[in-house]
Amino acid sequence: MKSIVIKQANIVNEGEVFVADILIQNGIIQDIGQLDGAVDSIVIDGAGKYILPGxxxxxxxxxxxxxxxxxxxxxxxxxxxxxxxxxxxxxxxxxxxxxxxxxxxxxxxxxxxxxxxxxxxxxxxxxxxxxxxxxxxxxxxxxxxxxxxxxxxxxxxxxxxxxxxxxxxxxxxxxxxxxxxxxxxxxxxxxxxxxxxxxxxxxxxxxxxxxxxxxxxxxxxxxxxxxxxxxxxxxxxxxxxxxxxxxxxxxxxxxxxxxxxxxxxxxxxxxxxxxxxxxxxxxxxxxxxxxxxxxxxxxxxxxxxxxxxxxxxxxxxxxxxxxxxxxxxxxxxxxxxxxxxxxxxxxxxxxxxxxxxxxxxxxxxxxGIEKRGFIRKGYYADLVIVDMNQKWKVDSANILYKCGWSPFMGYTFSSAVCTTIVNGHIVYHQEIFDESIMGKQLTFKSLKQNAKKSQI
Known part of the structure; x- marks a missing residue:
């Protein structure tokens, strides 16, 4: 899996919006900051767009x-x-x-x-x-x-x-x-x-x-x-x-x-x-x-x-x-x-x-989902890139649900998902899917009760 560098996107994470690059290697977020691209890396220009955790x-x-x-x-x-x-x-x-x-x-x-x-x-x-x-x-x-x-x-x-x-x-x-x-x-x-x-x-x-x-x-x-x-x-x-x-x-x-x-x-x-x-x-x-x-x-x-x-x-x-x-x-x-x-x-x-x-x-x-939900070093690279100024209308040609309809049918949204990355794999980009790699099973931290349970 090639490394990915996302350049100069507006990162939305933990209550802040800031411009930075993200380096992804082996499915993991390796670094966040002002970065140079790794050798043979895929570079995504995020300028003007917003990047969120998946x-x-x-x-x-x-x-x-x-x-x-x-x-x-x-x-x-x-x-x-x-x-x-x-x-x-x-x-x-x-x-x-x-x-x-x-x-x-x-x-x-x-x-x-x-x-x-x-x-x-x-x-x-x-x-x-x-x-x-x-x-x-x-x-x-x-x-x-x-x-x-x-x-x-x-x-x-x-x-x-x-x-x-x-x-x-x-x-x-x-x-x-x-x-x-x-x-x-x-x-x-x-x-x-x-x-x-x-x-x-x-x-x-x-x-x-x-x-x-x-x-x-x-x-x-x-x-x-x-x-x-x-x-x-x-x-x-x-x-x-x-x-x-x-x-x-x-x-x-x-x-x-x-x-x-x-x-x-x-x-x-x-x-x-x-x-x-x-x-x-x-x-x-x-x-x-x-x-x-x-x-x-x-x-x-x-x-x-x-x-x-x-x-x-x-x-x-x-x-x-x-x-x-x-x-x-x-x-x-x-x-x-x-x-x-x-x-x-x-x-x-x-x-x-x-x-x-x-x-x-x-x-x-x-x-308690492990290593997901945040843009952090060491976390899985689950990310979504959004264009906040791309209008599109919901119709039967772009609905992907098997049922073929949506309660939003005919509505024009003013933002669009450009790219979705799952575990460091670009699975969706500009309406094109790469289905060569499937998702992973989620794992959870222990959520045992802090207090002793009553017995019946």
Whole structure:
């Protein structure tokens, strides 16, 4: 692998923006400063552009195995790399659900052969795999989660199962990442909507069915349990202002026992957009009011919310374009996540330093991902180069998702990803891919509990 020198880019790293060169050798960042090119090195002119650490998306659904008509590890990782995401952690709601170490190993095998990005996989939680959860390898599995598994039937969301939640919270040394919506509240709201509309429920009802109260009650419940047992809890995809008020910014993320994320769609869209985008923005939790969106951005900026992820969840256009009841929740996002956040930077909703903190640094800190998420000597050379002044329009010709659509269809972004480097390999440059080298498996630092766990 040839050495690479990136010259005179605006480096965004650890709260600063500064102009320097970066030397990459053998997949590692060797030096940062005013540098001469090594012999036979590849030189990239970064003048006028911005270079960020490769993004780490800790919440994706890439659909393999079992749902590959929607997406697969190859197609979705390729789209992620084109969007500047160099590492991902994938959810367990594939077929079969990823509930055992053997099934994780099979996903790792597939990714080692097909993923252009670095990869890891969550172990799923259900009431039948407690022993698996107690013996998970925290060196290669960053967390355990219930996310997505509730789609196989009600009663599978951990935040609604207080007895099993208490047992698990009292005993695990893993990060528990949870989808928090109260199923009983959702079902009651759905019953009311059915009584009013029959099977023709308008999409505008989605935020009232999967309501603020459903989210808040479940989040409040799991936070209480985490505090009781000093469990390391990560709450997924906050969608309401009321939930954001439950989280604190009184300590650095590295010292937090309870953390949270917000997704791109909850920062970008609001319930006014149902009129024009319809089921294309049907997510669980639902997109809610403009006031919720604004407060989520404030909570992100003041560090009550710790990371930004995508909840990338592709469905085929045929599946998606059904009536409200039949249309599945979720949408593709990884290719457009970074440029969407950079658009918010230009709107002065946040800063580029904050984007890097929440999409690069903090995911690495939160999950203990080793030697990634920062531009530092000795770290893996996962980098993305961005042109902040390159306009482009999202259309069917440039969408890389296997499902072939995007909720951003027709939108013109004013920034573009020029180059993505994964482990020192230029995998994407000016819309051309070099697929000769695959990504690596992520590894994690030990996150054993500091306090002795209670026993049940």
């Amino acid at each position: 993004l780490i998306d800790t919440h994706v659904h890439f659909r393999e195995p079992g749902l590959t008509h929607k997406g697969d590890i190859y197609t979705e990782a390729k789209a992620a790399v084109a969007g500047g995401i160099t590492s991902f952690i994938e959810m367990p709601n594939t077929i079969p659900n990823t509930l055992t170490s053997e099934l994780i190993k099979e996903k790792e095998r597939i990714a080692s052969e097909k993923s252009l990005a670095n990869y890891s996989f969550y172990l799923g939680i259900n009431t039948g795999n407690y022993n698996e959860l107690m013996n998970v390898d925290n060196g290669t599995v960053g967390a355990i989660t219930d996310d997505g598994l509730y789609f196989s039937g009600t009663g599978n969301m951990l935040s609604n199962n207080s007895d099993y939640m208490q047992k698990l919270f009292a005993s695990t040394d893993s990060i528990i990442s949870l989808h928090c919506e109260d199923e009983s509240i959702v079902e009651d709201n759905l019953t009311i909507a059915r009584e009013r509309y029959g099977d023709n429920i308008p999409i505008e009802e989605h935020s009232r069915i999967r309501s603020e109260d459903a989210c808040y009650q479940a989040t409040f419940r799991v936070l209480g349990m985490a505090i009781k047992f000093n469990t390391r809890l990560h709450v997924l995809h906050l969608s309401t202002a009321k939930e954001a008020m439950l989280f604190s910014n009184d300590v650095h993320i590295s010292k937090k026992r309870v953390t949270s994320e917000v997704c791109i769609h909850h920062l970008w869209f609001c319930d006014d957009d149902y009129k024009t985008l319809g089921v294309n923005i049907k997510w669980n939790p639902s997109i809610k009011r403009k006031e919720d969106r604004n407060e989520l951005m404030r909570a992100l900026n003041d560090d009550r919310i710790d990371i930004v992820s995508t909840d990338h969840a592709p469905h085929s256009q045929t599946e998606k374009q059904q009536n409200y009841i039949s249309s599945p929740s979720g949408g593709p996002m990884v290719q457009h996540a970074l440029v969407a956040m950079l658009e918010l930077v230009k709107q002065k909703a946040t800063s580029i330093e904050k984007v890097v903190e929440k999409m690069c640094h903090n995911p690495a800190i939160l999950f």
